Amino acid sequence: xxxxxxxxxxxxxxxxxxxxxxxxxxxxxxxxxxxxxxxxxxxxxxxxxxxxxxxxxxxxxxxxxxxxxxxxxxxxxxxxxxxxxxxxxxxxxxxxxxxxxxxxxxxxxxx
Amino acid sequence: xxxxxxxxxxxxxxxxxxxxxxxxxxxxxxxxxxxxxxxxxxxxxxxxxxxxxxxxxxxxxxxxxxxxxxxxxxxxxxxxxxxxxxxxxxxxxxxxxxxxxxxxxxxxxxxxx
Numbered sequence: 001x002x003x004x005x006x007x008x009x010x011x012x013x014x015x016x017x018x019x020x021x022x023x024x025x026x027x028x029x030x031x032x033x034x035x036x037x038x039x040x041x042x043x044x045x046x047x048x049x050x051x052x053x054x055x056x057x058x059x060x061x062x063x064x065x066x067x068x069x070x071x072x073x074x075x076x077x078x079x080x081x082x083x084x085x086x087x088x089x090x091x092x093x094x095x096x097x098x099x100x101x102x103x104x105x106x107x108x109x110x111x
Numbered sequence: 112x113x114x115x116x117x118x119x120x121x122x123x124x125x126x127x128x129x130x131x132x133x134x135x136x137x138x139x140x141x142x143x144x145x146x147x148x149x150x151x152x153x154x155x156x157x158x159x160x161x162x163x164x165x166x167x168x169x170x171x172x173x174x175x176x177x178x179x180x181x182x183x184x185x186x187x188x189x190x191x192x193x194x195x196x197x198x199x200x201x202x203x204x205x206x207x208x209x210x211x212x213x214x215x216x217x218x219x220x221x222x223x224x
Contacts, residue, residue, distance in 0.1 A: 034211040043115075043201045043215025044154065087153065089211060096210045097161065098169055099144060101154040 002027045002090040009106040018075045020105050022088030025069050033064060033071045036087040038104070044087060048073070075107075083109045112137050115216035117202050123222045124192040132187040132219050134202030140214075141207040143185040144169070145177065147198040148218075154201065160185055192223045 005023040012018045024033070032051050036044040037059075048055055050062040050071070061074040075082055087104040118133045136143065144159035146169075156169030160179040174196060176188040185204075189196060199220050203213040 032211065041218075043203065043218055044213075045215070046212045049211060085153075091211060093211045094208050097167065098156060098159065099211060099213065100156055100170065101146070103153040 002031055004088045004090055004102050006086075006088050006102065006105045008103065009108070011108045011110065012078055013110050014079055015077055018078050018082070018107060018109075020073045020075075020086055020088075020107065021070055022073070023070045024088070024090045027068050027090050028092070030092045031090050032093045033062065033068075034089045034091075034093070035060070035062065035073050036089065036101070038085045038087065040084075044101070049093065078107075078109050080109050080111065083107060114138065115202055115204055115214050117200075117216035117219050119219060120217065121220050123224065124189070125224055126192060126194060128192050130189050130192070132189070132200055132202075132221070134185045134187065134216060135183050136185075136202075136204040136214070137183065138204060138206070138214065139182060140204035141182065142210045142213075143179065143202065143204045144213070145175070145185070145187045146201045146203065147171065147196075148201060149198050157187065157200075189221075192221075194223045197221060197223045 002024045034049040037047045038044040048062045055062045063072045085104040115136045141162045145157040146154040155171045158177040160166045199218045201218045202216040205213040
């Protein structure tokens with residue numbers, strides 16, 4: 001299993017773009033990168049997944065450089081409701097067995 | 112679809128008591144898992160199952176048992192509750208071809224005194 005490293009916490013302000021970077025130096029060729037969001041008192045929610053370059057959906061964008069040793073989750077124009085913990089996971093999406101969550105990044109958005 | 116349901120929402124146990132946390136999903140997902148989350152911490156995998164009749168241990172399996180007799184249900188049994196098992200327990204499920212896209216239940220908040 002590829003180990004991931006994320007910042008413990010980040011602060012930002014409403015309306016700003018927030019970028020959370022995850023390091024995964026020993027990512028395997030078949031591994032995908034998946035991000036989850038967890039609001040207080042709720043279970044995590046899948047937000048985005050990618051293999052290389054850039055993936056965008058209605059919630060976020062995911063940027064993956066060519067060497068794939070890191071990835072960046074980008075949240076455009078954040079609001080107070082984006083305050084949450086964000087988890088980066090790495091593994092093969094279709095046959096993974098142990099799906100391990102790290103400690104995540106606690107994002108706090110201020111008015 | 113109800114998605115992933117968990118019962119009970121809250122539970123208080125005395126040390127040494129046993130109980131079963133229930134988890135059910137109606138999405139016909141093959142993969143199911145149990146996590147625990149201690150205050151201010153990330154999720155830790157307890158047990159998981161890749162299909163009916165197949166279970167395996169995660170990161171922190173001691174003190175817990177699971178079984179998977181049907182695709183829909185994946186109960187978690189605490190054999191003899193200890194205060195260290197005070198935590199929030201989440202059940203999750205995902206489709207065979209997209210295991211990392213897990214759907215989580217609302218959680219069970221367990222306190223052991």
